[in-house]
Amino acid sequence: MIRVLLADDQALVRGALASMLRLEPDLEVVAELGDGTEVLPAARRTAPDVALLDVQMPGRDGLAVAAELRHALPSCRVIICTTFSRPGYLSRAMSAGAAGYVVKDSRPEQLVNAIRRVHAGLRFVDPALAAESLASGASPLTxxxxxxxxxxxxxxxxxxxxxxxxxxxxxxxxxxxxxxxxxxxxxxxxxxxxxxxxxxx
Structure with missing residues (x-):
């Protein structure tokens, strides 16, 4: 079983994601959270294999939490799952240690595939966003x-x-x-x- 932690401040989205993932025979949702500050303590308690994080959450944003998880629980792989298909966020997510980036309007099977690939040690990035990111380049700002x-x-x-x-x-x-x-x-x-x-x- 792949143990999954979900963190999204929108209760309906979080609940829908959890229900969808529970339909998969090899996925187990071990925690559902709405605040970024709750993620690290919950991850220490539940030992997830994959953490699915929104970017914008109260307390701590998903990018900051990804960096915290990388240092505190390196065995937990992170996927950013957000409405924001922005190349800059993708770059910052990868720098923070995320192994995947999926936008919320993706097909359900794409998210499930991302979880399985990331758990297997691979990376997964939304293909359209990856192409846009390559075209736009890195942030010009220091x-x-x-x-x-x-x-x-x-x-x-x-x-x-x-x-x-x-x-x-x-x-x-x-x-x-x-x-x-x-x-x-x-x-x-x-x-x-x-x-x-x-x-x-």
Whole structure:
């Protein structure tokens, strides 16, 4: 049996996924969670072979949880299962240690196939997203530029952003200017929106 942990903040989606997976003779759902902070304790308790994680969850997002699982329970393989078919998210998921990436509008058999492949030590990435990711390339933003844009997306002045990220106002202005240029945006708000849409933040 392949032991599967599910984490998705939408109860209906989580329940539907669990019901679907329980129809498979070789899959056992050992935990269903709605908050990212619950995943690691539940994984330690239930010892899943595969963790199926949404990207956006309260507490801790799926990408952060994937990195935690990689370090704490390296035998547990991670698949990101999300509505966000963004190349940037795919790249960040793989960097965090995920072995698979499936979008929620995939066919059920594709998700089941992904679980089996990942459990066997292979990788699985939604084919359309993989092609799009290759075409668009990696994020052009440095880590610091991404941090500054994340803070800028919350609003506030340059001084507010500088306090949030722990940089001088001049350095923040430089990072904002660079990020605006790299995203071909007109304003920092537009740059943040473009970066978010591409999954770079």
């Amino acid at each position: 880590d610091r530029e991404a941090d500054v844009l994340r803070a800028a997306a919350e609003g506030g002045t340059v001084a507010d952003i500088a306090r949030t990220v722990g940089l001088s106002e001049g350095t923040v202005r430089n990072h904002l200017s660079s990020a605006i240029g790299k995203t071909q945006a007109r304003t920092r708000a537009e740059a943040a929106r473009i970066a978010e849409t591409n999954g770079w933040l």
